[in-house]
Amino acid sequence: MGEENKKVVLKVFRTNYNKNESSHYDEFEVPVNRWTTVLDALLHVKSYSDTSVGIRYSCRMASCGSCGMKINGRPSLACYTKISELNKDVIVCEPLSNFPRIRDLVTDFSQFFDHHKKIEPFIHNDLVPLDIKDKDDLVEFEQSPKEVDDYLQFSYCIKCGLCYSACPTVATDPSFPGPQALSQTYRYIADNRDNDKSTRFNILDERHGIWRCHFAGSCSAVCPKGVDPALGIQLLKGHMMGFSKNDKKVANLRAKNKE
């Protein structure tokens, strides 16, 4: 029997909070190949079974982070999850946990992005004004491969919200910034072009800040881009407690000595 004839049941969570619809699951039978992803299956449902299924997607190649959902109970990107790798005949698709739900598999990311914006995710440097009016204000910074390595893996974050959905602290404490915002804070603190870590420390050093991370590590387990947010958070805690090696201070001193 050819692989083309295989079918799985797609069990999709359905609701519309704007219309006070009660939540339920709809089941659809979908033909699958070895390479069919969950997003392909959902788009098949939209094309041939029920056009009203609400999903959000864009790039279909794990770059935009739009199609995050819980697949068989685990936060995953629909476009990056092959049905053949799930080894199940029933695939359950649910909206991400820890996010307010809008409709079907679509969730509201406003709070998630608010946390991200709050940590000021851009380079702070005294040499460069934040609003550049003249091209002469632009400054070039040199970075060695080692300095890039310090933060590179954290810059692969696509803001898909899977780590935020998997975090048990966010589930009980919505004021907690979450693994994404915290690991991005580390990304900027570890960047040798940034010289204003005290601002970000002040933002995170509060009752619902970084110290509420209990190191469950589920954020790192679900990241589709291989980022390790749990590592970033622990390294950031080390910086805040003064246990870091102060690489940046040493580099600054060396630069001053050269001058």
Place this chain on the structure above:
Amino acid sequence: MGVNFNMASLRLRESQIMKIHYLTGIVSLFAVAIHILFRLIMPFGQSLLYQNVISNYHNIFYALLLESILVLISIHGFNGLRIILIELKQSSRWESTITILVLISMIGIIAYGTRTIVIASGL
């Protein structure tokens, strides 16, 4: 000239509190280990006899060890309780109430425990 007393200036930053939390946790591990090892200087059953326990209290170093365990574990434990409780609800009123209640309970437990140690050691 009046003295400006500002409660906010007394408030510790969360990183300072967590430094104290981790430090008290690590130090109390060693202190409790010494406390348990004291049970091994004689057969375990005998070490818990009334007169042996009281004579332990009369050893000033042992009494100081017990006092330090009391203070370290009270600080560590009550801060742990505060952390659990402030995660449950997000309002500054709840957080302040919890912090004050936990501080009062901690001071009460330390005071009562110290009283017991002082009476038993016959100081």
